[in-house]
Amino acid sequence: MPKTVSVHNGSAANREYNRRNPRTTGQMPHIQQDLVHHNETWIDIPVREAYKQIFQTAVDDYNRRQSRPERKIRDYYNQIRKSAKKHTAYELIIQIGDKNDTGLSADNEIACLREYYNNWQQRNPNLFLCGAYLHRDESTVHL
Incomplete structure (x- = not known):
């Protein structure tokens, strides 16, 4: 079936x-706390560390x-963080x-998302991936 x-x-x-x-997600009703342990972290670099790299x-x-x-830059991360027009990191x-045709038991979809993640840097050489989290x-x- 097409998706x-x-x-x-x-x-x-x-x-x-x-x-x-x-502390951030504990009271959010759209997150099923009993399923959090199924989530996967594929990469997790703190944004400040990514800025240094x-x-x-x-x-x-x-x-x-x-x-x-x-004129010297003391902390580039803080300089961007204080900007009203920029974010230190952007999310994709x-x-x-969707929930009607995929749900949480989605082995094929997870495999596709993993392939998307594995090929990210090749497709986007000018972007730095500092976090990839599979949420189930x-x-x-979703990734």
Whole structure:
């Protein structure tokens, strides 16, 4: 049976929500707490650490060229975090099918999502993947 693929792109990422921190998600009725243990974390790099991996060399090079201390970048992550127009990380949600044709027992769909994840960096060489979380505790499986 044909299925749809849904992609939601561009919202600010929330690592604690994606990791299902009980303090963040414990009272959310759309998350089935008895199924949280079925979730999988495929990659989980703190955003601040990702910024160091991606930008630290460029920031150090920039700072070396600055003769005025006030022009040096002390913490690039905080600089972006304080911006009203930018997020430190963006979230992409991928779902195959919906609650009526997929649900949570979705071995083929999970295999497709895993392949999507495994080929991410090849398809997107200019984007850095710092978190990938397979959620099987809501109405349908999604990444």
